[in-house]
Amino acid sequence: MEEKLSFEYAPAPESRAIVSIKPKYGHFIGGKFVSGNKHFPTINPATEEVLSQIALAGKADVDAAVKAARKAYTTTWSKMSGKERGKYLFRIARIMQERSREFAVLETLDNGKPIRESRDVDVPLAAAHFFYHAGWADKLEYAGLGTVPKAHGVAGQIIPWNFPLLMLAWKIAPALAAGNTVVLKPAETTSLTALLFAEVCQQAELPAGVVNIVTGDGSTGALIVNHPGIDKIAFTGSTDVGKLIARAVAPTKKSVTLELGGKAANIVFEDAAIDEAVEGIVNGIFFNQGHVCCAGSRLILQESVADEVLDKLKNRMAKIRVGDPMDKNTDLGAINSKEQLLKIRELTAAGDSEGAERWSAPCDLPGKGFWFAPTIFTGVTQAHRIAREEIFGPVLSVLTFRTPQEAIDKANNTPFGLSAGIWSEKGSKVLWATQQLRAGVIWANTFNKFDPTSPFGGYKESGWGREGGRHGLTAYLKGVSHE
Amino acid sequence: MSYYGLVDGTEASLKKYLASLSGVDQVGADARAAMLATRSIKAASKRWAIDTAISMVDLTTLEGADTPGKVQALCSKAVRPDPTDSTVPSVGAVCVYNDMVGIARAHLDLIGGEHVGVAAVSTAFPSGRASMAVKIQDTQDAVDAGASEIDMVIDRGAFLSGRYIEVFDEIVKIREVCGDKAHLKVIFETGELVTYDNVRKASFLAMAAGADFIKTSTGKVAPAATAPVVLVMLEAVRDFYAMTKVQIGVKPAGGIRNTKDAIKQLVLVNETAGPEWLKPSLFRIGASALLNDLLMQRMKMDDGYYASPQYVTID
Numbered sequence: 001m002e003e004k005l006s007f008e009y010a011p012a013p014e015s016r017a018i019v020s021i022k023p024k025y026g027h028f029i030g031g032k033f034v035s036g037n038k039h040f041p042t043i044n045p046a047t048e049e050v051l052s053q054i055a056l057a058g059k060a061d062v063d064a065a066v067k068a069a070r071k072a073y074t075t076t077w078s079k080m081s082g083k084e085r086g087k088y089l090f091r092i093a094r095i096m097q098e099r100s101r102e103f104a105v106l107e108t109l110d111n112g113k114p115i116r117e118s119r120d121v122d123v124p125l126a127a128a129h130f131f132y133h134a135g136w137a138d139k140l141e142y143a144g145l146g147t148v149p150k151a152h153g154v155a156g157q158i159i160p161w162n163f164p165l166l167m168l169a170w171k172i173a174p175a176l177a178a179g180n181t182v183v184l185k186p187a188e189t190t191s192l193t194a195l196l197f198a199e200v201c202q203q204a205e206l207p208a209g210v211v212n213i214v215t216g217d218g219s220t221g222a223l224i225v226n227h228p229g230i231d232k233i234a235f236t237g238s239t240d241v242g243k244l245i246a247r248a249v250a251p252t253k254k255s256v257t258l259e260l261g262g263k264a265a266n267i268v269f270e271d272a273a274i275d276e277a278v279e280g281i282v283n284g285i286f287f288n289q290g291h292v293c294c295a296g297s298r299l300i301l302q303e304s305v306a307d308e309v310l311d312k313l314k315n316r317m318a319k320i321r322v323g324d325p326m327d328k329n330t331d332l333g334a335i336n337s338k339e340q341l342l343k344i345r346e347l348t349a350a351g352d353s354e355g356a357e358r359w360s361a362p363c364d365l366p367g368k369g370f371w372f373a374p375t376i377f378t379g380v381t382q383a384h385r386i387a388r389e390e391i392f393g394p395v396l397s398v399l400t401f402r403t404p405q406e407a408i409d410k411a412n413n414t415p416f417g418l419s420a421g422i423w424s425e426k427g428s429k430v431l432w433a434t435q436q437l438r439a440g441v442i443w444a445n446t447f448n449k450f451d452p453t454s455p456f457g458g459y460k461e462s463g464w465g466r467e468g469g470r471h472g473l474t475a476y477l478k479g480v481s482h483e
Numbered sequence: 484m485s486y487y488g489l490v491d492g493t494e495a496s497l498k499k500y501l502a503s504l505s506g507v508d509q510v511g512a513d514a515r516a517a518m519l520a521t522r523s524i525k526a527a528s529k530r531w532a533i534d535t536a537i538s539m540v541d542l543t544t545l546e547g548a549d550t551p552g553k554v555q556a557l558c559s560k561a562v563r564p565d566p567t568d569s570t571v572p573s574v575g576a577v578c579v580y581n582d583m584v585g586i587a588r589a590h591l592d593l594i595g596g597e598h599v600g601v602a603a604v605s606t607a608f609p610s611g612r613a614s615m616a617v618k619i620q621d622t623q624d625a626v627d628a629g630a631s632e633i634d635m636v637i638d639r640g641a642f643l644s645g646r647y648i649e650v651f652d653e654i655v656k657i658r659e660v661c662g663d664k665a666h667l668k669v670i671f672e673t674g675e676l677v678t679y680d681n682v683r684k685a686s687f688l689a690m691a692a693g694a695d696f697i698k699t700s701t702g703k704v705a706p707a708a709t710a711p712v713v714l715v716m717l718e719a720v721r722d723f724y725a726m727t728k729v730q731i732g733v734k735p736a737g738g739i740r741n742t743k744d745a746i747k748q749l750v751l752v753n754e755t756a757g758p759e760w761l762k763p764s765l766f767r768i769g770a771s772a773l774l775n776d777l778l779m780q781r782m783k784m785d786d787g788y789y790a791s792p793q794y795v796t797i798d
Contacts, residue, residue, distance in 0.1 A: 007532065007753040007761055012523035116521060275718050276511030311725075319754050328523040425506045445508050 009321075012328040014115045019106045021192065024053040027061055027215060028198035030068035031208025036061065036215070042191060045112035046325050046334040046369040054191045057214035059223055062183070065212040066229040069154040069181040072209030077181050078151065080207075082138035089134030089176060091204040096127040099200065103193055107165055108325045110192040112334030112370070113288055115326050125450055126169035129468075132452035133177035136473060140178065143470055149477040151179030152255055153231040156224040159194075160237045161187035161336050162291040162392075167236050168194055170467050172211060173452075178476035180232065181210045185224055187237075188217040189337050222248075230254065234475065236293070239390075239416075239461050246464075257465030257475045259293065259457055261390040262418030265411030266296030266447060267433065269404070270304045272423035276445065278312045281396070284421060284447040286320060286332055286374050290394040291340070293462075294419035296447050298387060299376075299398045300407050306400050310378065317361040317374050324366070332394060335370040344372050344393035351377045351386040356397070382413055390416070404429065408436040417459030421447045440466070487727045489691045492655075494648040497688070501647060504687055507679035507715055516710035522750045529746065533781050534572055535761060536745040537564060540777075541602055541734065541769045543578040545609075545702065554583045555590045556798040562596035565778050566796065574774065575763040576600030576632055580608075581625040588629035602632035602668070606657060609672070609701035611636040615653065622660045633661050634668045634698060634734075637685065639675045647688060654692035668696035668734055668767075673712045674704040682712055686719035696732035702769060707737025710751060717755035730759070736769025742780040745773055 026035040036055020043050050057065075077085070096103065103126075104118040113122070140149045155175045159167040164186055175182050186194035194213050201211045214220060218241070225233055225248050235245050236259040249256050266284045268277045284296025301309055325333035335341045352358055356377040365371040372393055380387050380397040387397050401407040411420055420439040424430050430444045440458045443449060450456070455471035457463050465475045490496045524532055542561045544553060557577055565571040573596065577587050581603045588601050603625035607613035613621075622633055635657050641649040654669055661667045669689040673682050686697050697716055700707035713735045720731045733756070739745055745768060752760050760766050775795045783789050 006758050007535075007749060008528055009522065009524060010526040010528040012525050120521070272505065273508035273511065274505040276508035276515070279511055279515050328521070425508070446510065446514075 009329050011324070013324065013326045014105060014108075014328055016105055016109060016326065018102050019109070021052050021106070025191070025195050025215065026055050027057055027065065028195065028201070028211070028213040029061070029065045030071075030212070031202065031206075033198070034064075040188070040217070042110060042189060044109050044369075045189075045336050046366070048368050051109060052192065054188075054215045057185070057216040057220040057223070061214050062220065062223040062227060065183045065214050066154060066227050068209035069183050069212050070229055072207055073151075073153050073181040076207045077210050078179060082140060082179070085176060085179065086134045086137035088204060088206050089130050089137060089173065092200055092206070093127045093130035093134060095200045095203055096123065096130065100124070100127070103165055103196060105326075106196055107193050108333070110190050111161065111164060112325050112336050114330040114333045115328055116330065117288060122163055122166045125452070126166045129166075129169040129173045129452045133173035137177040140473070140477070143473060145474060145477055146479065149178070150479070152476060152478055153180060154229060155180045155182045155232045155234060155476065156227065156230040157182055157184040157234045158221045158224060158237065159184065159186055161190040162288060162293070164190040165193040165197065168197060170236070171234050174467070174472050175234070175476050176210065178473055180476050183212045183214060183224060183230065185214050185216060185220055191215040225249065232256070232476070235259070242463065255475070257467070258463040259467060260418075260461060260463040261416055262293050262295070262458065262462050263298060263388065263390055263414050263416045264294055264296050264419040264421065264439065265298045265300045265437075266421035267300045267407045267411060267423065268302060268305065268309055269407075269422070269424040269426070269429060270302040271425050271429070272305070273425055273445070274305065274309060274312060277423040278309065278316050280421060280423060280445070280447045281313055282316055282320070285396040286394050287448050289333060289335055289372075291336060291392055292448065294441060294448065296419070296421050297391060297396060298411075299396055300410055301398060301400050302407070303400045303402055310398070313376065314359065314361075317376070320361055320363070320374050322361075322363045322365065322371070322373060332374060335372050335393060338370055340392065341370040341372060344391055344395060347386055347389060347391045348375065348377075348395055351380070351384065351397070354384045354386070356380045356384055356386060382410060388414065404433065408433060412436070412438045415461045418462035419443070486691050486693075487729065489726070490651070497648055497651055500691065501684050501688060504683055507683050509679055512679050512711045512714055516714045516751070519714075519750050519754055520710060520747050522747075524746050524750065530781075530784055532746045532749050533742060533777050533784070536742070536749060536768065537774065537777050538572040538575060539763045539766055539768050540574040540774050541576045541578045541736070541767045542574045542774060543702065543736070543769055543771050545578070545580060545604060549580060549583055551583070551586045553798070554579055554587050558587055558590040558596060558599070559594060560774070560796060560798055561599050562591065562594055564774055565781075571778070571781065573599050575767050576602045578602040578604065578634065578769060580604060581621060581628070581630075584625050584628035584630045600631040601629060602634050603628075603630040604634045604636075604701070606635040606653070608634070608636050609703040611638045612640075615656065618653065619656060619660055622657050626660060626662070626664050630665050632666045632668060633657065634670055636670045636672060636701060637689070639672055642676065642681070642685060651688055651692045654689055654694060658693035666695040667693065668698045668732075669694040670698045670701055672701055672704055673699045674706050679711065679715045682715045683719055686716050687723065690719070690723045690731050694731060696734050696767070698734040698736055698769065700737040702737040705738065708735030708739055710747060713748060713751055714755055717751060717760070720760070721756045730765055732765040732767065733760070734767040734769055739768055739770050740772050741776040745777065
């Protein structure tokens, strides 16, 4: 037979027939969908197609949502036993699983992430968060958090666009399990799965007002943060906005948790399993287009293996499949917005002008939509902007070190402290390094692994408090110190 | 023998060479193989993969009950897997015990299958438990009978007790017996080596000793050609090529029974060693039942429906 040496994968697109997107959406307040006044478009970042019109919540909408949440808290949710609350959470989790394909397709259309990731990571993990916290609802008295732990009341929650449904689950599941009611605002560019989740709340017959979803931009977020009827604020997003929120709530009685930016070090020692380390580097920075607060965006590489690792990394990066997020074989999808793409371009241009060496994987980028090829910068030093600022895109800065202590010093030399990675086959070195690193999450010989049982959160400017696990529950209970 | 300048034949140099290899993280290797298993291969790419997989099959019968009649039937199937469709390629080789080599070669030549190889399992297959003299004679018999490929087993006992130099020397000696008449495939029996570190070590050892192919298993021990094991071996041939500019082939054998499994193997090759390895001279699949499933899937792609299994020949 004729020997053809290339194995081109034919397009394998997931069907979008399973989702029905309305031309216009309102808010979800008091168990009902209510229409909004002003609207703005939400687009598919892979095609720039307008998917729908999203309502921009103003003061009246936020007031109504807070009022509905307060009423639900006072009359229903705070009087219900933990066991009964748990039943609702289990029901929501099961419905999310049943409708998982719908959630995955909608998430990919609205966010631009590959269907493989929304299908295999975002949606299953979101359901897992509800299952996990459903189990806590009737066991709070036994969690070692005091004999009668009490909810705050109404929680205001503001989530980012990188993992829209998953961040919703991280926020709503523990809040409800602990007995709070919520007003949640999804990110401006990715509201659709939150609105689908509102349908799930109806389907699960969750009492009206326990979950309220208002859509909008930063102005809506500010209304939530400053609302006097809210007892607790939970925010995931940029450090700049996190600082604004911290200032705004400082003179109030509001409790607050913040999950902010990062510039994680991924340290590869010379005794690492090199092929798996290369996989881990790729997962660390190219997972979800690098739109990950805990992304391993600084590769800190031992000089003795630097050439070998970089050769293998480039070889591996050349195999990353960039393109249509709906194709089941796509590894790297679209950048979420034009604004984010411009930010990535600005910071990478700074990398060029400051003398770092850019290398991008050879790949054809689609003509429409927002795209950025997987890129690494070598010859980066601590003084470069691309070593200090969060790029939040598929861009890796590579630094080198000579001794283990130097690796730790470089890793910790950042105002952030969300996550870190260590690659070594030597256990004693791994344990030593984990003790030295100032980061909330440290992965050894893996990266970007998430589980609802594991607390997640940052040191320094990467945030306050923890989400997930028993630690995460404390954020939604009164008078419990944050561990 | 040059050993590509990697080893000078002494135990010290072999130990130094093997110690220079990085380890394999099992969790990471498993995760990478599982991710590649999610690739969705459709339409024209699936059709290409099926034909490519057929041309890579080492159609195998390794039974105590093998007879000349059984082997001749296998040879007919190897040359024309689907007698009703001449566009179906021949398989790569037939794989038999050493006493069947002459019968297989003669029958293949008789029916126009000169291009199909005969692979003989050798060196006291499958256990490898015999003296060196017996192993050499076993191989010599197969080469004399016309085998174009020798599938030898390594001495797993020696490997697991750290006597790597013995394993190395055996491969070197068998390679000499093969001369320029036969390609040498070295079987590790990865189900007995167990760890991926061992698989990587065995791969580099065998390549430096002169293997043309590295092969997972005899087919007599489970687990056999699991995806992560094949991944580790494909990484090894890729890295060995970077060091020496010599391309070594890979042959998974055992447990690959259907088209889906075979396509997953081709995806592993494509995204690990690279598309340069996607040809029968560098990738083979040791199998028996697989061929008929490939043929059924091929017919399904042409006709749009699954035919009764009676439309493919049982041997």
